[in-house]
Amino acid sequence: MSNRLSTARRLTATFALLVPLAIVIILLLIPGVPRWIPTLVLAIAVLGYLWSLWYLGRRTRSWKYAERDEDLLVLRGIMFKRLVIVPYGRMQLVDLAAGPLDRAFGITSLQLHTAAATTDAVIPGLTPDIAAALRDRLASKGEHRAAGL
Numbered sequence: 001m002s003n004r005l006s007t008a009r010r011l012t013a014t015f016a017l018l019v020p021l022a023i024v025i026i027l028l029l030i031p032g033v034p035r036w037i038p039t040l041v042l043a044i045a046v047l048g049y050l051w052s053l054w055y056l057g058r059r060t061r062s063w064k065y066a067e068r069d070e071d072l073l074v075l076r077g078i079m080f081k082r083l084v085i086v087p088y089g090r091m092q093l094v095d096l097a098a099g100p101l102d103r104a105f106g107i108t109s110l111q112l113h114t115a116a117a118t119t120d121a122v123i124p125g126l127t128p129d130i131a132a133a134l135r136d137r138l139a140s141k142g143e144h145r146a147a148g149l
Contacts, residue, residue, distance in 0.1 A: 005125030020045035089145035
């Protein structure tokens with residue numbers, strides 16, 4: 001995983017902070033609103049923002065994956081761990097996706113699709129060259145095992 005994933009997610013959180021800041025400004029402009037209300041909204045927003053900066057860093061570091069002989073392991077989560085094991089023979093589609101912010105930071109996500117919706121796996125924060133190489137390896141292994149790719 002690239003460290004740029006944490007930076008991109010933290011930038012998204014920073015943009016999200018603009019909404020409560022706009023609410024605080026509007027509350028300050030309305031006559032008759034007690035000053036403690038915008039102060040409370042601002043305090044809650046700043047505390048939530050600082051917590052999200054810490055949490056997003058830990059969450060992005062929690063993503064891990066491993067290629068084994070017969071399957072791919074994807075592990076994620078801090079408090080609630082989730083381990084997805086995708087056998088190469090069950091893969092139907094290997095997809096790369098990158099939104100505008102991800103492209104700006106030079107990262108992409110690899111998504112594996114299987115027949116069962118609950119076994120789809122995502123590996124975010126890969127550099128495009130690593131993601132493309134992983135996609136090609138997984139597609140090759142899936143074809144080798146007579147999968148639906």
